[in-house]
Amino acid sequence: MVTEQRRQEALSALGILDTAPEDRFDRVTRLAQRMFGVPMVSITLIDGDRQWRKSHRGLTTEAPRESAFCDVTMRQDSALVIADARSDERFQDNPFVVGDPHLRFYAGEPLHAAGGEAVGTLCVLDTEPHEFSDEEAVMLRDLADWVQAELVRDDDAGGVTLVQTALLPRRKPAATGFEVAAACESGARVSGDFYDWYDVDGGFCVTVGDVVGGGMPAAVVATTVRAALRSATPYAGIERAIAEVSRTLEEDLGRLSLLATVLHARVSSVGDVEYLDAGHGLAFIVREAGGLERLEGGLPLGKSAERVSRTAQLAPGDALLCLSDGAFDALGGEHGLRRSEAIVRGSATPAGAVSRIVGAACAEHPLSEALAIVVRRG
Known part of the structure; x- marks a missing residue:
């Protein structure tokens, strides 16, 4: 297997x-x-x-x-x-x-x-x-x-693995009433892909991001984005947290010729999803009753723009699916979305779904990064 x-x-x-x-x-x-x-x-x-x-x-x-x-x-x-x-x-x-x-x-x-x-x-x-x-x-x-x-x-080549590991959360949120799982394959070189999740009052947060450009600078910027959102969101909310991170990074991203995207979402205990998509564009709701809905997106971080959070609802049995660019492309881009949807529907658990998605992506492009998150409401 x-x-x-x-x-x-x-x-x-x-x-x-x-x-x-x-x-x-x-x-x-x-x-x-x-x-x-x-x-x-x-x-x-x-x-x-x-x-x-x-x-x-x-x-x-x-x-x-x-x-x-x-x-x-x-x-x-x-x-x-x-x-x-x-x-x-x-x-x-x-x-x-x-x-x-x-x-x-x-x-x-x-x-x-x-x-x-x-x-x-x-x-x-x-x-x-x-x-x-x-x-x-x-x-x-x-x-x-x-x-x-x-x-x-000991699995550290010049600090690369330690940086990549720092971009991943060490434990799952409590997420009472939900099942959450993620799988990540880092690929052949350091990338700026990361995900994060943690408990907040009344629910939990999920973040998926990508600093496009590769190499250690991308990983360091990704670490900064992750830490800033985690520290600011509990007291500032999603909109202000994203705005502050974007302003902070605007000069650095331009100087380093990097592009940073992020989806930042807050899931309540009753399935309300407040989210802000800054250029990520690869988050979907897989409805238990049928259908795949794409969450709306906006401009990437570092671009001057007014960003407004949106809301969605996870009904019992629905799942929030987030992919990285590498996983999305390896599975066939827009034409491969039904494949990911079918995997989520056909898997007994989110853990099985993300493992199958990332495994399939790596089978198509073994040297590419691949990341998938599934949050399913029980």
Whole structure:
């Protein structure tokens, strides 16, 4: 399967499989064991048909992948918490529950390669049931962020990967009532493509941007756009945030001969979508009842213009689909939109949809970047 192949390639590219223990990872597992008061902790990478543990406490270095809790966490690409496996119908007959090590409690957070591919987990486990508070969930996410930073640190050619990774959010928004997923393939060189998402009062924000021109200057400008929108939107709103970013970048974009586009949207808990499209033009609503609606766009950033936010509505079952130029072009441009729509409709989850879209785009143009986001209202 293409998705598994790409995930495996991303894992192999980290160059960490079957390497010796390292204190930078062992510090995390030691700290987690103390923080959560559990006998078992693991930084687990899913490699082929095995679980391989870069650092662990109370476990073996390898175990089968089949029936592994960590495999479930990685596949769903979100936190998995099992308070008592014997009373959970999904896991009560699991071989790791009825047999050695007789697990009862499990909490895991997914770990990702630089391109966003889920490659493993940070997990804490016990042979006794546990309650797991919201505060503990946040602590586990923070530790997973630490591990993830260490995983990609060595996958750094002249700072390129670190910059690209900085353009991607480390965790999903809560997005209650919605399913959100993204997939990103960086291509053969540094690009200015980025996406972002984060919680705000009453909902969450989604941003997709592209600084056209390539190279490190484009990636640095993209980082600036992402950070400015994230910091300004909660208090200034979408229109003012975009206006401020555009004014700030006008001189720099002209001097560097770059063009910056962005779609910035705020999704409410009841499906209202306030958005401003500054030259991106590749955001659509896939209606469950049928049809594909394109969100209206305007001038790119750095151009003097009055930009007005617009609104759309996501009804239950509808999906917001955002593509990058690379994914759009690789799938056939305007003529390929129905292909993307069909993928979104035919996928059980947004995670499956974005993986199939990016996989198809990379199959058409292997060296090109490709990015896709799907937000589906449940």
